[in-house]
Amino acid sequence: DAKTTQPNSMESNEEEPVHLPCNHSTISGTDYIHWYRQLPSQGPEYVIHGLTSNVNNRMASLAIAEDRKSSTLILHRATLRDAAVYYCILREILWGNFNKFYFGSGTKLNVKP
Amino acid sequence: DAGITQSPRHKVTETGTPVTLRCHQTENHRYMYWYRQDPGHGLRLIHYSYGVKDTDKGEVSDGYSVSRSKTEDFLLTLESATSSQTSVYFCAISASGVGADIQYFGAGTRLSVL
Numbered sequence: 362d363a364k365t366t367q368p369n370s371m372e373s374n375e376e377e378p379v380h381l382p383c384n385h386s387t388i389s390g391t392d393y394i395h396w397y398r399q400l401p402s403q404g405p406e407y408v409i410h411g412l413t414s415n416v417n418n419r420m421a422s423l424a425i426a427e428d429r430k431s432s433t434l435i436l437h438r439a440t441l442r443d444a445a446v447y448y449c450i451l452r453e454i455l456w457g458n459f460n461k462f463y464f465g466s467g468t469k470l471n472v473k474p
Numbered sequence: 475d476a477g478i479t480q481s482p483r484h485k486v487t488e489t490g491t492p493v494t495l496r497c498h499q500t501e502n503h504r505y506m507y508w509y510r511q512d513p514g515h516g517l518r519l520i521h522y523s524y525g526v527k528d529t530d531k532g533e534v535s536d537g538y539s540v541s542r543s544k545t546e547d548f549l550l551t552l553e554s555a556t557s558s559q560t561s562v563y564f565c566a567i568s569a570s571g572v573g574a575d576i577q578y579f580g581a582g583t584r585l586s587v588l
Contacts, residue, residue, distance in 0.1 A: 393575065402581075402582075403581060403582075404478075404564050404566075404579030404580050404581050404582055405517070405564070405579050406579070407576050407577070407578075410575060410576075448516060448517075452575065459505060459524055459570075460505075460568065460575065460577075461519065461522075462517075462519075462577060464509075464516035464517040464518070465516050466514055466515060466516045467516055
């Protein structure tokens with residue numbers, strides 16, 4: 362069973378904020394929440410990650426629920442180049458620095474001009 | 475790009491033939507991974523490596539084998555390709571020290587088994 366659940370698709374208007382939701386109700390206390398995105402014909406690329414606190418970087422913001430069972434990726438001003446499939450992922454730390462990533466099926470974001 | 479090259483980028487083969495996909499990295503990262511991507515499933519882990527000659531199975535390893543004889547190369551082999559192995563295959567790498575929490579992906583290999 363998938364560890365994360367996301368809507369199949371979402372649509373946004375250019376230059377408006379986008380909130381991409383993710384449910385991960387079975388998350389363990391040590392799992393990190395990652396978001397990657399995949400542009401057409403490319404491999405996934407890192408967007409942002411966090412454990413408990415909200416996180417911001419130049420690409421996006423990550424809001425994590427207090428119980429950690431859900432999170433939201435926020436793109437503050439969507440551009441046409443943000444049209445991609447966005448994956449919410451749980452990262453399990455197995456040993457040392459070795460990590461396993463559990464991908465969901467992703468949300469396809471369509472941005473309208 | 476994170477210095478990851480996958481080859482070939484596209485391959486068409488027939489059922490029952492062996493196929494080897496190559497992942498080459500120039501980052502000297504310790505950990506390497508092979509995923510497959512199918513519609514509705516996101517990415518699923520096939521095999522991974524935590525060092526030269528150290529590999530282990532992921533969640534969908536049946537029908538696949540891997541080898542890592544050098545830090546920079548991770549090979550994925552389909553011993554006898556089946557139509558169910560038609561997919562897009564991605565290689566990923568991650569470091570063992572600073573930056574260990576991020577995986578970097580190659581551009582993918584599209585494999586069609588007829």
